[in-house]
Amino acid sequence: MNMDIGRTLVCFSGGVDSTGALLKLIDEGKNPVAFWCDYGQPYNEPEKEAVERICKKLNIQLIEAILDLSDLIAIGGKKFGHVFPARNLMIASIGLCFKPKEIVLAGLCDELVVPDKSLRMYDEFIKYFEIPLYSPFVNMTKTEVLCVWKAKWDKYLNAKETVSCYSNNGDCQDCSSCAKRKVAFVASGYTNQYPQVFTNQHELIEGHWFSRVDIFQYERRTDMLIALSKYQEKLTPKLQELVSYNCQKYKEEIDKRKNQLNELKEQ
Ligand SMILES: [Zn+2]
Known part of the structure; x- marks a missing residue:
């Protein structure tokens, strides 16, 4: 497939982060190309549906690369307990074939934990490949992206059209992906509906999340508490208790965070 040399290539998965990156570029008057890789990931069907639907709506060129690595993914899962180590590096490297001006890999500030989606990766990619790789959201969380989305990008696309779910139906x-996504949608005020995942995944939230609430980054902690407290009466009794206790404990932080988010929405 041909692509004009010198455009921005966005590694695209149909989720909030990479779709937000496309919208930011469009809003700045740029003409990005979306790049999606079907490498045999377990949720590739809803992803494919989403990336094609979104690119069509946004009238954006989409390049799809297909390489079936599902056997290797199964081995990697067993060996490393990870869906696919270094998949971001692989996708970005394939993107180099199209000789873009730059490559966007939309990592959020609280998610830069894997080596190939980290500040070091963004820093060093250019040294080896001579093309810059960056994230426009390197200082932002998903909640903050959705606040900006509501204020500036809703005219292009509703954020609910994005997909990021570890199942085959997409939502x-x-x-855990649905749970994280809904925290951001509720905390940002993008939706005003109780997400059923707060009930369905209560064990994950009560156990895995709240056991680490004190060591979470400030943004992750406050976003989670803001989202859960909004629908406190619908939560399980145990979750209600955890939310009340921590909302009191972190009251000042939460107030500060709410102000920050409101400022983003008023841009
Ligand atoms: Zn899901």
């Missing part, structure tokens, strides 16, 4: 409301 199971019963996985």
